[in-house]
Amino acid sequence: MKKHVLIIGAGGVAQVTAHKCAQNNDILGDLHIASRTREKCEAILASVAEKGSMKQEGVFKAHGLDARDTAAVAALIRETGAQIVINVAQPFVNMPVLEACIETGAAYMDTAIHEDPGKICETPPWYANYEWQRRDRCAEAGVTAILGVGFDPGVVNAFARHGIDAYVPEVEAIDIVDINAGSHGRWFSTNFDPEINFREFTGTVYSWQNGAWQSNKMFEIGKEWDLPVVGKQKAYMTGHDEVHSLAANYPQADVRFWMGFGDHYINVFNVLNNLGLLSEQPVTTAEGLEVVPLKVVKAVLPDPSSLAPDYTGKTCIGTRVRGKKDGQAAEVFVYNIADHKDAYNEVGSQGISYTAGVPPVAAAMLIADGTWDTGTMVNVEELDPKPFFEILDRIGLPTRVKDANGDRAWNA
Template sequence: MKRNVLIIGAGGVAQVVAHKCAQNNDVLGEIHIASRTLSKCEAILETVRDKAAMKTDGVLKAHQVDAMDSAAVAALIRDTGAQIVINVGSAFVNMTVLDACLETGAAYIDTAIHEDPAKICEIPPWYGNYEWKKRDLCAERGVTAILGAGFDPGVVNAFARFAIDRMDEVKSIDIVDINAGSHGKYFATNFDPEINFREFTGTVYYWEDQQWKETRMFESGRDWDLPVVGTQRAYQSGHDEVHSLATNYPQADVRFWMGFGEHYINVFTVLQNLGLLSEQPVTTAEGQKVVPLKLVKAVLPDPASLAPDYTGKTCIGDLVKGVKDGEEVEIFVYNVADHKDAYEEVGSQGISYTAGVPPVAAAMLVATGEWDAGTMKNVEEMDPKPFFTLLDGMGLPTRIKDAQGDRPWNA
């Protein structure tokens, strides 16, 4: 059954979402996109038309909305007849958009956890601070909400579930995110610098020995030997999926590792030590109040601008260890994506591509009913197989590597 989609947001990920919705509008129906700035939405739809991405004739329309205004979002859902909302706006708008879905009955899908602009790194599990407080209400009203359905969180949660389903007992889940691509700039972040840096400036929480443990960014590093991208150094980082996986699989250690080069770490360290990554305003000699992180965001390249010159590949996967038939086993479930391929298909770089394709697959599964849970779920609570099947055909094939070799997940 076709279901109209409303995309919230107009950044690099929203562009990927729009293209992928268009490519699948035989399943998804009308495509609406809304953000604070109408012209940004229109620019995205222009790229969709340029690539002739619409699979069948259909509605493709831009709207202006303040996503912090729940009533305005609800009105737009009603006006557009949207039955699925894909929220890829700023991480600060999750709760107002979710409220609008609860109000209207539309299904809700997002790709990152809610954040309060004034707080960094709240107490674990992070989902407990905001989203999960609405879980009972979702169930009561039969509203489907699929949380964290990007790549990480999202596909990596499904990777974990897939691996765990093949074992009798899970012992550890290590999620590794390596971007071995090159954008050719002195320094840039791959998505909104404000959100990007906020991930790294607070406490890094991880789950070990059935309890939350803490470290700091770049304190815990390890070399990983991975398919295609080779040996890469990655550091324990705070990440959304650690908080849901640790809650759903408390018997397993859960850690997230992100790859960083020396140059990135150096620039980050300088900015952080100088106080330039702070979300708290400082006052200049002239009396102007400025949030340093917002200025840093303003001087860095727009992540979307990196796409045309981005080359190289990403490798994101889960190393899951456990026990099967009394034997210790391990499996690496992963995807490799190519920046240039992503740009050629949808005009975006690989990081936006990996984040933007999965929520569209999730939306299609909601539309077909397979993931239409009628309540709030994290991705590891859903069947991963139809998700992988869709992603295989949408540009993000899943592979596995274990004692039996390296092959497609369903080979």
């Protein structure tokens, strides 16, 4: 049994995570949030107070922290007594935070694969480049480390596991589909950190098909999906985190990730990319200033958290599993629908942040009660998804399934 949570990060996802931890502090105990800019943490605590999110009276403190400094992270873990660390900062800090958890024995969670700021789209499988190299050390130290436990990666991995376990035991294909059918009213913006968003799409699109890694260009392969609630939507095959663990755990299946994009986004992206403005490599201006083009673009775009008040519409994110059951063709779509306005009314954030920020809190609750306290490093599909879905149902992200027998709650 573990208690007391340290949240690292102070962006839109961290705000959701903070509210949800507060709503469940009877289970999670003392709460702390830390970021390089303490003022951002304090603003999140003010939001928690304004919304009355604390379930019961308790500790929730803000701290300043350079999460790139393993020693500083370890010191804060010890100072706060945190036994669970939820890392929702930029993925550039995953390794120092994970190292601090291995050193202190605290459970670790993140929502994305670690990235080297100077590299884009490394050789697959991406987890093997950083996280999985520390798997044996986690096991030796008895440290629970749950990788990629946002929505995608995260919940969609659990969707895949459930689809296989309950409906398609002879799996042949796993397709993750992420559609944001909402509107933020801005001329152009990304829904989460622009730097991370663009880095996902400027590299090679890797998928696992026919038992091997396949590569394509961004926006090369598109497909129309007819989905619950949001209807027909165009999505493009995209490189993404969960493909890399699902391919390792289900190598017999084709594994692909599809994300919805409108024509306007694609046009703006292509212009920025063709001009070199999405490069992570520094350039020198005529005035002798060294700048990173991608960081300049990030600086001039709207802060994704500022989109929340005006956001309307819904998201549909799910996993289609195809294959056979008892020798017959079988297919199921396991999914969630989230509403931007509902998210804003509850926690002051837009739906993309909401879907990413809620799942690590559900995972923290399962670590707290021992259900997911594995004492080793795992990806989400390696864990029993049913208790995860039960908590997600209660705290804001209900799971549904659609197959030949209809559309219904996952446990109906």
